[in-house]
Amino acid sequence: MTLLQFDRLTVAVSGRPVLRRVTLDVAAGEAVGLVGESGSGKSMTVRSVMRLLPAGATVGGTVRFDGADVGALDAAGLRRMRSRDVAMVFQDPRAVVNPVRTVGDFLTEVLRDQGTGRSEATRRAAAALSEVGVGDAMRRLQQRPYELSGGLLQRVVIAAALLTGPRLILADEPTTALDTTTQEEVVAILAEQRRLRGTTLMFITHDLELAAAVCDRIAVMYAGEIVEILPAARLHSDARHPYTRALLGSRPGAVAPGERLRTVPGVPQSALTAPPGCVFADRCPHAEARCRDVRPVFTGSAACHLLEVL
Amino acid sequence: MTGFVLRRLAGVVTTVAVASVVIFGALYLAPGDPASLLAGGNQPDPAALAAIRERHHLDDPFPVQYWHWLSGLLSGDPGVSLVLREPVTALIGARIGTTLLLVAYAAVLILTLGVATGVLAAVGGRRVDRALTVLTTVLMAAPAFVAAILLIWLFATTLSWFPVFGSGTGFADRIHHLTLPALALSGGYVAYVSRITRSEVRAELAADHVAAARGRGLPRWTVLRRHVLRNAAPPIVAVSGVTVAGLFAATAVAEQAFGVAGLGSLLVQSAARQDLIVVQALSLLLVTVFVVVNMLVDVLNATLDPRLAKEGAP
Numbered sequence: 359m360t361l362l363q364f365d366r367l368t369v370a371v372s373g374r375p376v377l378r379r380v381t382l383d384v385a386a387g388e389a390v391g392l393v394g395e396s397g398s399g400k401s402m403t404v405r406s407v408m409r410l411l412p413a414g415a416t417v418g419g420t421v422r423f424d425g426a427d428v429g430a431l432d433a434a435g436l437r438r439m440r441s442r443d444v445a446m447v448f449q450d451p452r453a454v455v456n457p458v459r460t461v462g463d464f465l466t467e468v469l470r471d472q473g474t475g476r477s478e479a480t481r482r483a484a485a486a487l488s489e490v491g492v493g494d495a496m497r498r499l500q501q502r503p504y505e506l507s508g509g510l511l512q513r514v515v516i517a518a519a520l521l522t523g524p525r526l527i528l529a530d531e532p533t534t535a536l537d538t539t540t541q542e543e544v545v546a547i548l549a550e551q552r553r554l555r556g557t558t559l560m561f562i563t564h565d566l567e568l569a570a571a572v573c574d575r576i577a578v579m580y581a582g583e584i585v586e587i588l589p590a591a592r593l594h595s596d597a598r599h600p601y602t603r604a605l606l607g608s609r610p611g612a613v614a615p616g617e618r619l620r621t622v623p624g625v626p627q628s629a630l631t632a633p634p635g636c637v638f639a640d641r642c643p644h645a646e647a648r649c650r651d652v653r654p655v656f657t658g659s660a661a662c663h664l665l666e667v668l
Numbered sequence: 669m670t671g672f673v674l675r676r677l678a679g680v681v682t683t684v685a686v687a688s689v690v691i692f693g694a695l696y697l698a699p700g701d702p703a704s705l706l707a708g709g710n711q712p713d714p715a716a717l718a719a720i721r722e723r724h725h726l727d728d729p730f731p732v733q734y735w736h737w738l739s740g741l742l743s744g745d746p747g748v749s750l751v752l753r754e755p756v757t758a759l760i761g762a763r764i765g766t767t768l769l770l771v772a773y774a775a776v777l778i779l780t781l782g783v784a785t786g787v788l789a790a791v792g793g794r795r796v797d798r799a800l801t802v803l804t805t806v807l808m809a810a811p812a813f814v815a816a817i818l819l820i821w822l823f824a825t826t827l828s829w830f831p832v833f834g835s836g837t838g839f840a841d842r843i844h845h846l847t848l849p850a851l852a853l854s855g856g857y858v859a860y861v862s863r864i865t866r867s868e869v870r871a872e873l874a875a876d877h878v879a880a881a882r883g884r885g886l887p888r889w890t891v892l893r894r895h896v897l898r899n900a901a902p903p904i905v906a907v908s909g910v911t912v913a914g915l916f917a918a919t920a921v922a923e924q925a926f927g928v929a930g931l932g933s934l935l936v937q938s939a940a941r942q943d944l945i946v947v948q949a950l951s952l953l954l955v956t957v958f959v960v961v962n963m964l965v966d967v968l969n970a971t972l973d974p975r976l977a978k979e980g981a982p
Contacts, residue, residue: 408883410879410882410883436885437885437886437887438885439885440882440883440884440885441884441885441886442885445884446880446883446884448876448880450876453875453876453877454876454877454879454880455877455880456877456881456894456895456898456899457877457899457973457975458898458899458972458973458975459894459898463894467881467884467886467890467894468884468885468886471885471886471887471890502974502975504975518884
């Protein structure tokens with residue numbers, strides 16, 4: 359069953375395109391990774407599910423959650439979806455947790471708004487903290503964000519996301535702001551908890567290996583478009599789009615130790631400056647004349663004119 | 669937190685001590701001979717002058733005079749007015765109630781109107797914002813004495829809603845009498861607090877944690893109250909605190925303009941008749957009130973945001 363469906367989603371902010379005809383189906387219980395360079399539209403894609411786009415954004419196409427058009431929800435419907443059905447884990451926990459309120463306030467406020475009693479909300483918050491591996495939960499609830507480390511605070515954010523029992527979790531680079539040693543722990547907790555609960559996950563990351571480890575399918579984005587979608591298990595064997603291959607080729611593990619790391623030649627393109635044909639044509643080592651003029655249609659698993667050739 | 673309060677308290681004592689030296693020293697150095705003023709006549713008898721100097725310790729060196737003055741203040745007897753021949757405590761006691769009421773009235777106006785219009789300007793859309801910007805600009809540009817004249821002309825002489833003069837008796841009558849002075853006094857400060865509130869609320873509205881709170885499906889009003897206003901409060905409270913503390917001195921103009929017998933008008937009149945003892949006592953009282961109110965604001969802010977109470981925080 360499809361829980362989340364992007365159908366030719368096009369977003370422009372102040373007239374500048376940021377997403378172009380993003381089409382993607384996410385099944386209930388599935389984990390989909392969105393990978394791509396900075397500015398490729400990953401965050402905009404998940405934010406459009408929550409209608410958390412910047413002011414002045416215009417949206418074309420539709421996002422459907424559980425069959426309902428998100429763009430057509432009224433204020434009450436949108437609030438219900440945000441507080442009950444979909445939860446978001448952001449990049450920097452320091453920025454998204456109110457610095458002057460306690461961790462307990464942060465964890466319980468949505469439950470309290472939904473009508474849960476104070477002691478029941480506190481009990482559930484403490485339980486959620488324990489589930490994400492935060493010890494001494496009752497004391498943590500009294501503390502304020504600045505008293506917690508980044509890794510601990512991100513666990514609090516994950517606990518808050520799990521607390522309302524959402525059907526979909528949107529994780530926008532949840533480990534980028536953390537130091538390397540805590541990154542793995544935090545991702546492992548998120549992946550484990552969502553698997554236990556059967557929650558659907560959209561996971562944004564720059565890290566292909568991480569996406570492959572956490573997710574069932576990977577969608578590769580470039581310049582506001584999805585250029586390839588493939589099962590995580592077959593990422594290395596089946597990647598066919600030149601951009602996905604270039605990304606795979608520029609991982610540190612792709613070359614022998616001591617050798618110079620490979621990069622994707624050229625500079626990342628934004629949706630604004632994308633050429634009329636294939637968005638990757640300017641940087642593609644295989645590009646032909648038709649690549650620059652004719653936009654490739656997404657067929658099968660990728661949007662590329664040269665799928666048969668490569 | 670206890671350490672923070674103690675440190676602030678020590679700061680208050682130090683500030684008041686330094687201020688007392690400055691106040692006493694400034695008036696000690698000021699031109700004019702208190703003895704001849706006390707003698708009253710045009711051609712005072714030298715023997716009488718010497719007696720006065722003796723009685724008021726005017727020939728003692730500065731530290732001794734200062735000590736006499738300070739010990740008098742600390743024992744609750746700042747002395748007797750040189751001109752009115754009344755104890756300073758009685759002069760202040762008779763007027764402090766009126767001034768406190770006026771300051772409280774103006775403070776309520778400043779906080780409610782200032783914060784309310786500031787929040788409205790920040791969240792009410794472009795037109796409301798523009799209208800309030802024009803209004804606050806006018807209010808800021810109009811000094812209290814101009815506002816006083818306008819208010820008297822409109823509400824006292826033309827409409828006859830409020831009295832022109834006096835302090836009134838009984839609570840309701842006093843409030844009635846103090847309405848125009850409080851309005852004249854608060855106008856510019858309302859605009860000031862309104863502007864500060866607007867910019868602080870705007871800054872918070874753009875914060876990531878506010879977007880995240882919206883993304884968690886919290887109602888608009890809850891987000892505004894618990895995440896925007898709560899976080900914008902410390903700077904607004906700090907500015908309002910300084911403003912309200914400064915009101916005690918600023919009452920001088922409003923009290924003079926409306927003939928209200930309060931501490932402000934007493935200070936102006938005493939300075940005009942060179943009544944040094946009253947001026948010294950009042951000045952020190954105003955400084956003390958100012959620093960104490962500021963300390964209370966600091967402590968309130970530290971409870972709103974405990975990070976402020978940490979060692980080394982500004």
